[in-house]
Amino acid sequence: MRQFTAVVNPTAGGSSGTAGLLPLARLLREAGARLDTVYSRSLAHAQEIAQEAGARGHVVLAVGGDGMAGRVGGSLSGTDTVFGLVPAGRGNDFARALGLPTDPAALAEILLHGTPRQVDTIEVESAAHGRIHVLGSVYAGVDAVANRHANHSTLLRGSASYYAGGLRAVLAWRPVGYRITVDGVRHERTGYTVVAANSGFYGFGRNIAPGARVDDGLLDVVVIQDAPKHLFFTLMNELKTGSHVRRPQVEILRGAEIRIEADRALPYGADGEVDAALPVTLRVRPGALNVLA
Template identity: 35%
Template sequence: MPGEIAVLVNPAARGGRSRGLLAPVLTRLRQGGAEVSVIMGESAADTLERACTVVAEDPAALVAFGGDGLVHLAVQAVAGTGVPLGVIPAGTGNDIAGALGVPAKNTLAAADLVLGGRVRTIDAAKIGRDEWFAGVVCCGFDSRVNERANRMTWPPGMAKYLVALAGELSSFRPIPFRLDLDGEVIEREAMLVAVGNTASYGAGMRVCPDALPDDGLLDVTILGAVPKSEFLRLFPRVYKGSHVTHPSVTVRRARRITLEAPGVTAYADGERIGPTPLTCEIVPGALRVLV
């Protein structure tokens, strides 16, 4: 891909272990004829401001070098602009990259994919008026695990989430949800509700296994109240997506979803959004991505 490529970098990705992967990626992009600049802010807000400034100058692409959290930030800058988004997965969770067919374990192959310049138009979704997401919004048990894990300093990586999961399970109780799906209201106790533009989150959990990022719809997975013993038996099935056949799981599709649940904080693409209620609405064709 000729022209300017702006590479958005998260130096803390994989606990800082991704730094050694960056230089070879930049070299590969420059050898491919691209003019490359690097964006690395002092905070998430500073990084986003810098990314928006670069996108306003209409580069050939904005490339996120990191995990789903950095992709989420990049989506805030490029959604609706026409500037293509590239992803070079270098984080703990790389689910959005996986949904786009980007190789998750080979950053140089991902860089070659960026250089190839093949653009696909996909949907994105908005939470309220200002926040975009490309992957999955989670509310309930999974978001509470995220909250607990984010307060922990040890162990590193995915192990932290497994420890948080065990800790949260000991005290968790089903949550009363109220959902409005394009006017259809569902009120029920549930373990969790996930709203997916793509299929997976949490490094491979296919919570919305049939979600497609270009069908103009959001998939909604509702795991109803089940005993903890049943939840433990059901949970491993999320990695294959076979949990959706369980009688306590309901799947719906809608363009606009409003979620209400007391004491629940929502996460989108692994990033903390805030307490419910919140409304998610699909915006067809809002993203151009390099695939």
């Protein structure tokens, strides 16, 4: 029987991350599994907890949103530790890409009896953070600004915070000149954002990269080029279904090593949490994480 350590973000989704764990914990323990629950003080602390639990042979569960999933899962990249997700945040986009159920009984069945699946991770290298690993995507542009607004929102929760943050960011946006180097080939573009996606979803279920796969050894680089703002709002709505990729303003590149630079100071984000400034270099780590999904 598996032994679990649940690493809990106590403020996931703006409320107690424990709420998402309680019914699942009961099912795991009733099945005879051991479950230790540890509350993190920060993402760095969550990584320490995860690595220590993995060294003891435990399955490590990230209880929270995409930031917790990305940093905990990323800290286990390249190890033999088995990783599991308990979605309890605002977006839960990596869990969505893996097709994880929200029903506690169905999720418990996967965690207790599922076969680990090898998925890719993203190595993120920048002057601000050195070198870390994340899971879903890295994005630089208007969406990083919007995500910053959403994370700092005290009045709105869930998808409403993302929509409000997006509106605020777009209204104040000026096009950026990007330099995107994909496997050594340089591309210069002007526009709204560049998203390097391992997982197809980001920003609370937006299907930014419909062709992205978490186990193909590549990143899908989605470039949304300059367009009138009214058209960009249309594109934002089309992200719900992925139909935006048919627009001529949307370009998709693919590669294993990506560098993103800009002609002015610009933030980037990763898995909803990392907030730093360009330039940044990304590398795929194929099959580096063993995840129950």
